[in-house]
Amino acid sequence: MYQLDDxxxxxxxxxxxxxxxxxxxxxxxxxxARGTIQARLERYRTDGLFRLTSSLVPPAAxxxxxxxxxxxxxxxxxxxAAVEALRRIxxxxxxxxxxxxxxxxxxxVARDPDDLYRVAEExxxxxxxxxxxxxxxxxxxxxxxxxxxxRAGLARPRRAGRPAARG
Numbered sequence: 109m110y111q112l113d114d115x116x117x118x119x120x121x122x123x124x125x126x127x128x129x130x131x132x133x134x135x136x137x138x139x140x141a142r143g144t145i146q147a148r149l150e151r152y153r154t155d156g157l158f159r160l161t162s163s164l165v166p167p168a169a170x171x172x173x174x175x176x177x178x179x180x181x182x183x184x185x186x187x188x189a190a191v192e193a194l195r196r197i198x199x200x201x202x203x204x205x206x207x208x209x210x211x212x213x214x215x216x217v218a219r220d221p222d223d224l225y226r227v228a229e230e231x232x233x234x235x236x237x238x239x240x241x242x243x244x245x246x247x248x249x250x251x252x253x254x255x256x257x258x259r260a261g262l263a264r265p266r267r268a269g270r271p272a273a274r275g
Contacts, residue, residue, distance in 0.1 A: 115140065117258045119148055124255050127164070163252075172199065172217035175245040176224055178231050180212040186236025187211075193234035199227045212237075 112120070118138050122129060131149070135142045152158055167173065182190050194200050194214060203214045214231060218224035224242065232240045 112258075112261065114263050115144070116148060117262050119145065120152075121255065121258045124258065167201070167217040171219055172223075174218045174220060174224055175248070176216050176218065176228075177243045177245070178214045178216055178228050179210045179241045179243070180214065180231060180234075180237045181209075181239040182211045183236045183238060184211070189235040190237055194231065197227065197230050197234075200231070 119134060122134055122137050131142050131145050134145050191203070194203055199216045199218060201215045201217060203212055205211065206213055216227050218227050228240055228242045231237065
């Protein structure tokens with residue numbers, strides 16, 4: 109994957125604040141040439157750097173305010189079939205394969221506890237899944253974010269008159 113430089117991080121910080129910002133606005137805010145910005149934006153699109161815009165829609169706005177994690181154990185020989193079946197369940201927002209005893213972790217949403225039971229059952233009945241365990245999220249305390257990562261990666265300018273630290 110492409111390594112971000114300071115120019116990328118500055119642009120992405122601005123876009124994180126307002127994803128609909130125009131090239132002209134980005135140029136004014138960053139001091140970068142419009143051609144530079146357009147080239148970088150095109151590279152971000154072709155390299156798949158941006159998350160899908162549908163990730164901006166909160167599931168609660170779609171009547172799915174209950175969030176949970178469904179952990180699944182599966183027959184490893186059927187991993188591809190299980191993942192394909194999980195893709196067809198609209199309430200599965202994302203799915204990860206962690207290290208450890210659990211084979212798949214699915215972030216899911218539902219209307220209410222009864223609907224969550226239905227979603228968890230759909231997951232359990234996917235090919236190759238042998239067992240599931242569900243944990244309900246009571247509240248979000250830190251939402252999805254990348255702004256701190258973008259800021260942390262920016263080069264820190266040295267102060268005039270101070271030698272660079274050795275280490």
